[in-house]
Amino acid sequence: MPLIAPSLLSADFLNLSRDCEMLNESQADWYHLDVMDGRFVPNISFGLPVIEKLRKATHKTFDVHLMILEPEKYAEAFKKAGADILTVHYEACVHLHRNIQQIKSLGMKAGVAINPHPPVAVLEDILHEIDLVCLMSVNPGFGGQKFIHHTLAKIRTLRKMIDASGSKVLIEIDGGVTLENAPEIVAAGADVLVAGNTVFSASDPKAVISKLKTF
Numbered sequence: 001m002p003l004i005a006p007s008l009l010s011a012d013f014l015n016l017s018r019d020c021e022m023l024n025e026s027q028a029d030w031y032h033l034d035v036m037d038g039r040f041v042p043n044i045s046f047g048l049p050v051i052e053k054l055r056k057a058t059h060k061t062f063d064v065h066l067m068i069l070e071p072e073k074y075a076e077a078f079k080k081a082g083a084d085i086l087t088v089h090y091e092a093c094v095h096l097h098r099n100i101q102q103i104k105s106l107g108m109k110a111g112v113a114i115n116p117h118p119p120v121a122v123l124e125d126i127l128h129e130i131d132l133v134c135l136m137s138v139n140p141g142f143g144g145q146k147f148i149h150h151t152l153a154k155i156r157t158l159r160k161m162i163d164a165s166g167s168k169v170l171i172e173i174d175g176g177v178t179l180e181n182a183p184e185i186v187a188a189g190a191d192v193l194v195a196g197n198t199v200f201s202a203s204d205p206k207a208v209i210s211k212l213k214t215f
């Protein structure tokens with residue numbers, strides 16, 4: 001059974017507390033919080049003050065996906081704002097190993113996100129240091145994009161790498177997850193499904209979350 005992490009990027013920002021209530025009553029496991037800086041990705045979303053406020057609305061795990069350059073400058077601030085898992089991008093970190101150590105020393109779980117183009121093999125020597133790999137199944141920056149089919153092959157390769165290493169790293173799939181493609185994503189070896197548009201554009205978001213959990 002996969003963990004479900006709805007992405008608040010597709011929530012109704014005018015009614016965030018209502019959407020939080022919905023998520024709290026739902027079977028959602030995590031809140032997936034997408035932070036964009038307009039530099040690493042061509043979009044700007046929300047940041048620390050919003051996450052700090054959201055923290056008061058739920059006890060669920062905060063899975064913070066940083067799509068920003070120089071994430072080391074902000075790791076401590078995201079911890080203070082309430083992040084439980086802090087994910088940085090492989091492509092944004094010159095000293096990825098150091099960034100991971102910093103995140104763990106601050107008491108958070110550490111994730112690495114990887115864009116659609118690099119092979120998952122580049123993560124081989126960092127796998128034993130991290131808790132989560134966020135495989136981007138769209139180019140980061142926007143919700144509601146189409147799932148890149150080749151991600152399925154990357155999931156299978158990464159699953160084999162993780163199983164062979166004996167580590168417990170979770171595979172999270174981020175972008176374009178739908179009720180239609182979720183079964184094959186889970187069958188390929190995913191542990192966590194991020195879903196923005198699929199959850200928040202549904203007429204019954206709680207039912208969609210429950211359904212995603214059955215795959």
Ligand code: DX5
Pocket residue numbers: 007009010032034065138139140141142143144145174175176177194195196197198
């Ligand atoms: C994209 C973000 C995703 C996005 C997913 O840059 O990292 O988390 O919100 O949204 P959907 O599920 O709509 O593709």
Ligand code: ZN
Pocket residue numbers: 007032033034065174194
């Ligand atoms: Zn994300």
